[in-house]
Amino acid sequence: MDANRVKPSLHFTGGCWINDPCAPGYDPTTQLYHVFYQCNPHSTNWGNMSWGHAISKDLISWAPFSTPALIPDQTYDKDGVFTGCMAPPSFSQQGHISIIYSSVCALPFHWSTPPYPRYAAGLAIAESSDGGATWSKSINNPVLLGEPESVNVTGFRDPFLAEWPAMDCLYQKKSLYGLISGGIEGEGPTTFLYSVQPNNLCDWSFIGPLVNLPNRFQPSPKWSGNFGVNWECVNFLTLGSGDDNRTCLIIGAEGDVERGHIKYSQSCPSIPPRTIRSLLWMFGNLKSNNNNNNNNNNNKPSVEYTHGGYLDCGSLYAANSFSEPESGRYIMHAWIPEEDISAGYAKEKGWNGALAIPRELFLLTIENVTRSLRSSLVEIASIDSIQQSNGLMTIYTLGIKPIQELSRFRNRFIHTHEWKDMSLSMKTLKLCSTVFPSWELQGIISINPDNCQEVSFYIRHDRDLSIYTRVEFSLHNETIRVDREKSNPDHSIRNCPEEGPFTLFYQKNPFAVEEHESLEDLHIRVISDGDILEVYANDRFALATMVYSPGYTAPMGISISVSGDPKSILVKELRVWDGVPGSR
Structure with a gap:
């Protein structure tokens, strides 16, 4: 084969x-x-x-x-x-x-x-x-x-x-x-x-x-x-x-x-x-x-x-x-x-x-919300926003996440890469290479929305980025997009993008003396398994698709990229687990 x-x-x-x-x-x-x-x-x-x-x-x-x-x-x-x-x-x-x-x-x-x-x-x-x-x-x-x-x-x-x-x-x-x-x-x-x-x-x-x-x-x-x-x-x-x-x-x-x-x-x-x-x-x-x-x-x-x-x-x-x-x-x-x-x-x-x-479905509650990145809370049809006595909003929506058993499965992976409190000095930074077709990425990223338009991960990429798949969070469009256009040079494979709505919410601490609002962190999770790609964000976004990438027998890169000021993001935590035995 x-x-x-x-x-x-x-x-x-x-x-x-x-x-x-x-x-x-x-x-x-x-x-x-x-x-x-x-x-x-x-x-x-x-x-x-x-x-x-x-x-x-x-x-x-x-x-x-x-x-x-x-x-x-x-x-x-x-x-x-x-x-x-x-x-x-x-x-x-x-x-x-x-x-x-x-x-x-x-x-x-x-x-x-x-x-x-x-x-x-x-x-x-x-x-x-x-x-x-x-x-x-x-x-x-x-x-x-x-x-x-x-x-x-x-x-x-x-x-x-x-x-x-x-x-x-x-x-x-x-x-x-x-x-x-x-x-x-x-x-x-x-x-x-x-x-x-x-x-x-x-x-x-x-x-x-x-x-x-x-x-x-x-x-x-x-x-x-x-x-x-x-x-x-x-x-x-x-x-x-x-x-x-x-x-x-x-x-x-x-x-x-x-x-x-x-x-x-x-x-x-x-x-x-x-x-x-x-x-x-x-x-x-x-x-x-x-x-x-x-x-x-x-x-x-x-x-x-x-x-x-x-x-x-x-x-x-x-x-x-x-x-x-x-x-x-x-x-x-x-x-x-x-x-x-x-x-x-x-x-x-x-x-x-x-x-x-398998995924777990649950009622997700987000408290002390003031607004989203761009859209008014009223126009976001996927949330039920209820004003509390302190004037802040509590949001209810469908919670979606992979079952917790998958996290316990991580001890079977062969390699682990880890970063903490990492600032970027350039717009695109190569993180690591994966050597197996099955791997998982999970990260927490703090974003300054005043100086950042997009945060992306280039995955399954070759040395010169002529082949890649891009997982992109656009703050301006309030979307997460999987760009598959360059994922495979084979023109007999359809490589249309996959995309869905997603935003981050500003929140206030109701007990703080100063009325300061902060933007919630981006919690991103990417599961790559042969041709399959699943993307999750903040327990309320999910996207699964097929990405037919060549070169599973060679190392494939993972890079992080920022559109805007590289210092507008802080990678608080990021881990990559690479390789389930038998996944070659």
């Missing part, structure tokens, strides 16, 4: 096509984490949708089963075993694992080619009594033949099932709640809410559409993303605790409004254009659409949008989450597509697609 085709060491991928992660969860009986994934076991192209299956003790090192867990072998799922979820373990029979999936019996279907074929995708259940080694499909399948009879849908698939205490209070009924994602023809994207009997996972009762938004809803052209015309893989979460919590939905939004930095970048005629979609989140208020709350048949709960933004600003998609029983953490898996290479390139390297490092 070509030395440039290096399989990732920190990310899971298969020797075939893989896409959506399915049914992530934890089995208390075996104390193992599970993740399934849609795959084509026989090719690096999409098709023959089945479920692969992997298990882990730590959410980082995954052991795949040699054979698929589920294949399309029944009349009701003959055209594909599509995305699904794991039932909460406490509601499965003791020692058993139950998974729920979209059973597809008619292809093709897509929101853009109406009418959507009725009953093309139903709902089915499978169960394992041996820790996931073998699976049997329920004799009651299909649990649902398809969408509700009264609704003309643009999509109907990707079930999600969990407890939802706040919905119990609103619906006045103890239940499990299921979502099946899609949209309503002529109305807009949504997810369909079901009540599911806790003692009978085959009993799904339709309540109604959970969200009412118009097509292509986009409350902010910069900060929120476009919510599209059809939804996939919608999950619900309750973030925070007590009275200080938020109802959150994570959403795969399909649409036809492409982001400008992709739409207007140079096209690559040898490969198809990217699928237009975004991975988004929204906060919303739970409410009842009927005043007669004593009549459960007419009480239609819904979630009313309040705030929202990008869950990931790159190509990441098809997120699926679960609540870890003991810690209460919400852990999310998602798929990193490979849409910037040809089918031949994927076939040559032997795999197509990967799962991102």
Whole structure:
């Protein structure tokens, strides 16, 4: 195999096509984490949708089963075993694992080619009594033949099932709640809410559409993303605790409004254009659409949008989450597509697609805020800013970070480079070279915004910077951008940029005598793993993408650069961990 085709060491991928992660969860009986994934076991192209299956003790090192867990072998799922979820373990029979999936019996279907074929995708259940080694499909399948009879849908698939205490209070009924994602023809994207009997996972009762938004809803052209015309893989979460919590939905939004930095970048005629979609989140208020709350048949709960933004600003998609029983953490898996290479390139390297490092989602609180770098707090649609009695603002938004287990993994890296309290004497400074395809960078940088326009890291670069990838934070644009233009001289690879909104906040110490405000530090984290690149900032920004760099067998440089006065930044801490054994 070509030395440039290096399989990732920190990310899971298969020797075939893989896409959506399915049914992530934890089995208390075996104390193992599970993740399934849609795959084509026989090719690096999409098709023959089945479920692969992997298990882990730590959410980082995954052991795949040699054979698929589920294949399309029944009349009701003959055209594909599509995305699904794991039932909460406490509601499965003791020692058993139950998974729920979209059973597809008619292809093709897509929101853009109406009418959507009725009953093309139903709902089915499978169960394992041996820790996931073998699976049997329920004799009651299909649990649902398809969408509700009264609704003309643009999509109907990707079930999600969990407890939802706040919905119990609103619906006045103890239940499990299921979502099946899609949209309503002529109305807009949504997810369909079901009540599911806790003692009978085959009993799904339709309540109604959970969200009412118009097509292509986009409350902010910069900060929120476009919510599209059809939804996939919608999950619900309750973030925070007590009275200080938020109802959150994570959403795969399909649409036809492409982001400008992709739409207007140079096209690559040898490969198809990217699928237009975004991975988004929204906060919303739970409410009842009927005043007669004593009549459960007419009480239609819904979630009313309040705030929202990008869950990931790159190509990441098809997120699926679960609540870890003991810690209460919400852990999310998602798929990193490979849409910037040809089918031949994927076939040559032997795999197509990967799962991102699992992330923790939480309610992030930032106190004593006065303003952002440039945008007014009111126009930043991805934050809920509440004024306190002292006149300062408390900000609430979605917190996003890699699971903490990844940090404990660092002792497996071979080399470590470290800098502290470093000032720059030149605009660009080479820091080190990485000699392995897998490495991680983490830094804390103090910035003087009066004399600094951009802070960048040039990574995976050669000696003369003719080949590089640049991770750039622009203070003026309030964006983090991954510039891939010079990442590879191969013109058959699409190297459009990836970009998303991000700003820093000024804060005041409410107990200080002088009313002085200071800008929060930039906390940057970059994870490079073969072709995969993940970028995080300040626990509220994430961007995952593929960067096809040449030269994995030679040292590749990491440099820091400043646009403006080099002394306008202070590198308080910076570390690079290089090389997981076996990552050559």
